[in-house]
Amino acid sequence: MKLISFVIPCYNSSKFMSKALDSILNVKGDIEVIIVNDGSSDTTLDVAKSFEKKYPKIVKVIDKENGGHGSGVNAGLKLANGKYFKVVDSDDWLDSASLEKVLNVLKKEDVDMLIANYVYEKEASSKEMNYLGILPENKVFNWSEIKKFPISKYLLMHSVIYKTKILRDIKLELPEHTFYVDNIFVYYPLPHIKTMYYLNVPLYRYFIGRIDQSVNEKNMIKRINEQLKVNKLMIDFFDPLSIENKKLQEYLIHYLDIMITVSSILLKIDNTKESKEKITGLWNYLKLKNPKIVKKLKLAKMTLLPRFIAIPIYKISRKIYKFN
Numbered sequence: 001m002k003l004i005s006f007v008i009p010c011y012n013s014s015k016f017m018s019k020a021l022d023s024i025l026n027v028k029g030d031i032e033v034i035i036v037n038d039g040s041s042d043t044t045l046d047v048a049k050s051f052e053k054k055y056p057k058i059v060k061v062i063d064k065e066n067g068g069h070g071s072g073v074n075a076g077l078k079l080a081n082g083k084y085f086k087v088v089d090s091d092d093w094l095d096s097a098s099l100e101k102v103l104n105v106l107k108k109e110d111v112d113m114l115i116a117n118y119v120y121e122k123e124a125s126s127k128e129m130n131y132l133g134i135l136p137e138n139k140v141f142n143w144s145e146i147k148k149f150p151i152s153k154y155l156l157m158h159s160v161i162y163k164t165k166i167l168r169d170i171k172l173e174l175p176e177h178t179f180y181v182d183n184i185f186v187y188y189p190l191p192h193i194k195t196m197y198y199l200n201v202p203l204y205r206y207f208i209g210r211i212d213q214s215v216n217e218k219n220m221i222k223r224i225n226e227q228l229k230v231n232k233l234m235i236d237f238f239d240p241l242s243i244e245n246k247k248l249q250e251y252l253i254h255y256l257d258i259m260i261t262v263s264s265i266l267l268k269i270d271n272t273k274e275s276k277e278k279i280t281g282l283w284n285y286l287k288l289k290n291p292k293i294v295k296k297l298k299l300a301k302m303t304l305l306p307r308f309i310a311i312p313i314y315k316i317s318r319k320i321y322k323f324n
Contacts, residue, residue, distance in 0.1 A: 003030040003106055005082030005164065009072025010035060013090035014043040021051050023093040023205075025058065029103045033059045034076045039066025070174030070181035077167055084114070085164040087157055087185070091207050095119075098201035102161070105199055111140055112166055112193045116203035118158040128202050129153070135198035142195060143248040151299060154255055157182035158204040166192050175233070179226045187255055188237050190248065220262075221270050227263050228282055234259060235289050241296075257297045260286070264303035268311055279303070 006024050010017055017035075024033055033055070035048040045063055052059045062075050073087055084106055088094060102116060117130045134147045170192055174181040220227065240252035263282060267275040283304070287294055 002032045002082040003103065004084040004086060004161070005032050005034060005076070005080035006086050006088055007034045007036065007073060007076030007080065008088050008090055009038055009069050009076070010040060010044045010048065010090040011038045011066065011069075011072075012040045012042045012044060014040070014047050017044065017047055017090040018051075020088055020090055020093045021059075023096055024088065024099065025051070025055060026096050027099045027103070029100075031058060031103070032080075032082055034062060034079055035059065036062045036064065036072040036075050038064060038068070038072045067176040068178055068181075070178055070184075071176040073174050073181075073185065074176075077164070077172065080164055082164055084161050085167055086161045087182075088204075089206075092121075092158070093205045093207075095202050095205060098199075098203040101201050102199060102203055105197060106161075109140055109197055111195045111197045112163050113189075113196045114161040115155065115159055115196060115198045116161075116201055118156060118204035118206050119202045121205050121207045126205075129159075130200060131159075131198055132200060135196070137198055137200050140195050140197055143193075143245045143251075146247050146251070149251055149254050151258075154258055155186050156206075157186050158206050160186055162189060162193075175229070178229060179223050180230045183230050183255075183259055184233060184237075187234055187252070190252060191238060191243055217266070217269075221266050224263065224266055224270070224275075224278065227266070228278060231259055231263050231282060232285055235286055239290055239293070241290070241292055253293065253296045256293070257299045260297060260300040261303055264300060265311065268303060268307050271307060 008017065008020055021033065021035070024031070033051075035051065037045045037048055045061070048059075048061045048063075052061045060079065062079060064071070064075055067074075069089075076087075077085065098116065102114065106114060115131060115135060117128055120127045120129065131153065134149055134153060135141070136145050166189055170189055172185070172188060174184055234256060240249050240256065243249040243252060260282065264279055267279045267282075283294075
């Protein structure tokens with residue numbers, strides 16, 4: 001068994017995937033890298049094969065029909081031979097110095113999840129997101145020891161490393177042909193996480209700026225049905241109010257609050273008759289499935305205000321709290 005498996009889902013990634021791969025392979029360690037070619041029409045498979053040939057004991061290549069990002073993660077999870085599991089998007093990369101520190105911790109500590117910082121990388125600037133003052137540093141801890149997450153902070157796929165066995169035990173399988181499934185990846189396993197470790201290092205470099213990115217606002221509005229699908233799956237997974245640990249319960253509600261806020265505000269921005277119907281549909285779905293939790297969603301309720309009030313408040317809040 002390897003210490004950690006890095007899974008890199010790739011779709012038409014030939015122009016930028018080498019940076020992600022080099023950032024991992026530059027570090028010596030008991031690792032494996034699984035490149036998943038998700039039906040690319042460019043030379044992604046050729047680039048992947050060249051890395052497999054250069055690092056035959058470390059790199060594995062999966063060549064499959066297109067199924068979307070979630071399908072790539074699923075394929076990597078089935079093949080992973082590492083004790084721990086980390087997803088790296090093909091247009092992002094890892095900080096090699098931070099990765100060395102992470103590997104050293106994983107060698108010494110046995111935890112269900114390791115958390116590290118991530119950095120928003122833009123063309124002319126970068127911003128590191130950390131969990132200082134929220135998570136205990138440099139020690140194994142549980143949910144009872146965490147502090148309240150502010151509006152600007154939450155766990156992303158980029159910041160977490162899971163124990164592989166936990167993902168398999170809960171039979172994690174992300175939806176295919178669906179964007180935004182990273183929210184499921186970082187939400188669904190949490191009730192099964194008992195021990196954690198936070199390392200205050202800028203491990204993940206999250207590139208933002210490509211016009212075709214799924215987090216581009218116009219693309220998010222265009223793909224709002226997929227966002228709503230993910231929202232509804234998250235509502236269906238479990239009732240956060242049934243979680244005994246109050247700190248974990250609070251965090252799960254916090255994350256659900258953010259996800260529903262994002263969907264609702266994007267629909268407000270779109271401002272079509274169909275969008276208005278979708279907002280009503282999302283909230284009716286939530287009220288039907290879990291009426292008690294509606295009272296707990298403080299941020300999302302803001303989106304129910306008239307459009308000329310809700311959108312400016314949201315944009316001002318985003319500037320003040322600097323959430324993406």
